[in-house]
Amino acid sequence: MEWKTELAELVKTDGNAPTSRLRFDEPMDKHVFFGIGGLAAAYFEVSTVHELAAIAKLKKSWNLPVATIGRGSNLLVSDNGYRGIVLRLVKEFDQLEFDGECVSVGGGVSLPRLSKVSARQGLSGIEFALGIPGSVGGALIMNAGAWGSSFGDVVERVRVMTDKGEVIEISHDKARFAYRRSGLRNYFSVTGAVLRLTPGDAKIITDRMNELYNKKISTQPFAEENAGCIFKNPPNDSAGRLIDACGLKGHRIGGAEVSKIHGNFILNIDNATAEDVLSLVQHIQACVKRTTGVALQIEVKMLGFEDE
Ligand SMILES: Cc1cc2nc3c(=O)[nH]c(=O)nc-3n(C[C@H](O)[C@H](O)[C@H](O)COP(=O)(O)OP(=O)(O)OC[C@H]3O[C@@H](n4cnc5c(N)ncnc54)[C@H](O)[C@@H]3O)c2cc1C
Known part of the structure; x- marks a missing residue:
C-alpha cells in the first residue's frame, strides 16, 4: 500500500470520509499569509489527538516528511511545494478552558481569539497578541511577541506530541524560550499549553489590548x-x-x-x-x-x- 492510500484509510477508519479535511496535491499559497507556495503532496486538517498520533506513526513507518503549520503567518513555502504531509490542528486543538488564573489552550487556537477571550475574563498578560495573526502552536514555536512581551513569558507548561505519538507535558524551562525561538521544534507537534495570566480589571485590560492593536496597525x-x-x-x-x-x-x-x-x-x-x-x-x-x-x-x- 502506498502512504497516500494508508493516510486516506486512516481518515476513513475514524468515521469520516476522506473529504475536505484531507487533500492531495494541495496548493499551499492559499494556506499562508504570503499567498506564495507550490503544492503539498498532502494537506490534512487534524481533528483529534488520536488522528495526530496515527500520523506520527505513519511518518515513522514511511519515513515521510511531515510538518505541522499554524495559520501560516510566518511561513515562506517553496515554489516547488512540499513533498510530505502538511498538518493543521483543528477541532480538539481549537479549544480553551479557564481555571482561575490559568488557561489551557489548544495549539490550533488563534492568538487574537485567545487575547480577546482572556481580556474579557479579566486576565492580563496576552494583550500584546491581538495584532499577531498566528496560532498558539506557531506562537509557542516562534516565541512570538511584541511591545516587550513574548508568548513564553506566560507559559507554564507545553503539551507536545513525540515521534512515538505520545502526548507529554514539558515545563516552561524545558521549552527553552528565547528571542523568536524555542526548543519545541524537536517534537513531532505542539498540541497546546497551560498559561498563567494575571487577574485584573477586564475593561482596563481590553483598553490596553485595543491600544496596542491600533498602534500596530498604524505602523505596520x-x-x-x-x-x-x-x-x-x-x-x-x-x-x-x-x-x-x-x-x-x-x-x-x-x-x-x-x-x-x-x-x-x-x-x-x-x-x-x-x-x-x-x-x-x-x-x-x-x-x-x-x-x-x-x-x-x-x-x-x-x-x-x-x-x-
Ligand atoms: C501582519 C503580521 C503581523 C505580525 N506581527 C507579529 C508580531 O508582532 N510579533 C511576532 O512575533 N510575530 C508576528 N507575526 C508573525 C507570526 O504571526 C507569528 O510568528 C506567529 O506566532 C506564527 O504563528 P502561525 O500559527 O501563523 O505559525 P506558522 O507561520 O504557520 O508556522 C511558523 C512555524 O511554526 C511551526 N508550527 C506552527 N504550528 C505548529 C505546531 N502546532 N506544532 C509544531 N510546529 C508548528 C511551523 O511549521 C513553522 O515552522 C506577524 C505576521 C503577520 C502576517
Missing part, C-alpha cells in the same frame, strides 16, 4: 500579503531601522516589495514567487551588511526548501 502593513517581520532584530537595534537607513523601502524584485510603511516587511504585491522573496532577502542582507556591518538573520520559517 496589514492590507497586503506578507509574513510579518522578515528579519529578527539584531541586539539593541531594529532590522526595520537598518533597512530604512539603507534606502531599501519600496525596493522591488519581481512581485516582492519592501514595505514603504515598515522596512522589515516584504509584501507580495504582484504574484510574487518564493524565489522573488528570497532574492529580495539576499539583496537586503547584502546592502545592510555592506552599509552597517550588521548580518541580518531571517525570522520567517521556510517550508519545502532543500536546506531547511
Whole structure:
C-alpha cells in the first residue's frame, strides 16, 4: 500500500470520509499569509489527538516528511511545494478552558481569539497578541511577541506530541524560550499549553489590548500579503531601522516589495514567487551588511526548501 492510500484509510477508519479535511496535491499559497507556495503532496486538517498520533506513526513507518503549520503567518513555502504531509490542528486543538488564573489552550487556537477571550475574563498578560495573526502552536514555536512581551513569558507548561505519538507535558524551562525561538521544534507537534495570566480589571485590560492593536496597525502593513517581520532584530537595534537607513523601502524584485510603511516587511504585491522573496532577502542582507556591518538573520520559517 502506498502512504497516500494508508493516510486516506486512516481518515476513513475514524468515521469520516476522506473529504475536505484531507487533500492531495494541495496548493499551499492559499494556506499562508504570503499567498506564495507550490503544492503539498498532502494537506490534512487534524481533528483529534488520536488522528495526530496515527500520523506520527505513519511518518515513522514511511519515513515521510511531515510538518505541522499554524495559520501560516510566518511561513515562506517553496515554489516547488512540499513533498510530505502538511498538518493543521483543528477541532480538539481549537479549544480553551479557564481555571482561575490559568488557561489551557489548544495549539490550533488563534492568538487574537485567545487575547480577546482572556481580556474579557479579566486576565492580563496576552494583550500584546491581538495584532499577531498566528496560532498558539506557531506562537509557542516562534516565541512570538511584541511591545516587550513574548508568548513564553506566560507559559507554564507545553503539551507536545513525540515521534512515538505520545502526548507529554514539558515545563516552561524545558521549552527553552528565547528571542523568536524555542526548543519545541524537536517534537513531532505542539498540541497546546497551560498559561498563567494575571487577574485584573477586564475593561482596563481590553483598553490596553485595543491600544496596542491600533498602534500596530498604524505602523505596520496589514492590507497586503506578507509574513510579518522578515528579519529578527539584531541586539539593541531594529532590522526595520537598518533597512530604512539603507534606502531599501519600496525596493522591488519581481512581485516582492519592501514595505514603504515598515522596512522589515516584504509584501507580495504582484504574484510574487518564493524565489522573488528570497532574492529580495539576499539583496537586503547584502546592502545592510555592506552599509552597517550588521548580518541580518531571517525570522520567517521556510517550508519545502532543500536546506531547511
Ligand atoms: C501582519 C503580521 C503581523 C505580525 N506581527 C507579529 C508580531 O508582532 N510579533 C511576532 O512575533 N510575530 C508576528 N507575526 C508573525 C507570526 O504571526 C507569528 O510568528 C506567529 O506566532 C506564527 O504563528 P502561525 O500559527 O501563523 O505559525 P506558522 O507561520 O504557520 O508556522 C511558523 C512555524 O511554526 C511551526 N508550527 C506552527 N504550528 C505548529 C505546531 N502546532 N506544532 C509544531 N510546529 C508548528 C511551523 O511549521 C513553522 O515552522 C506577524 C505576521 C503577520 C502576517
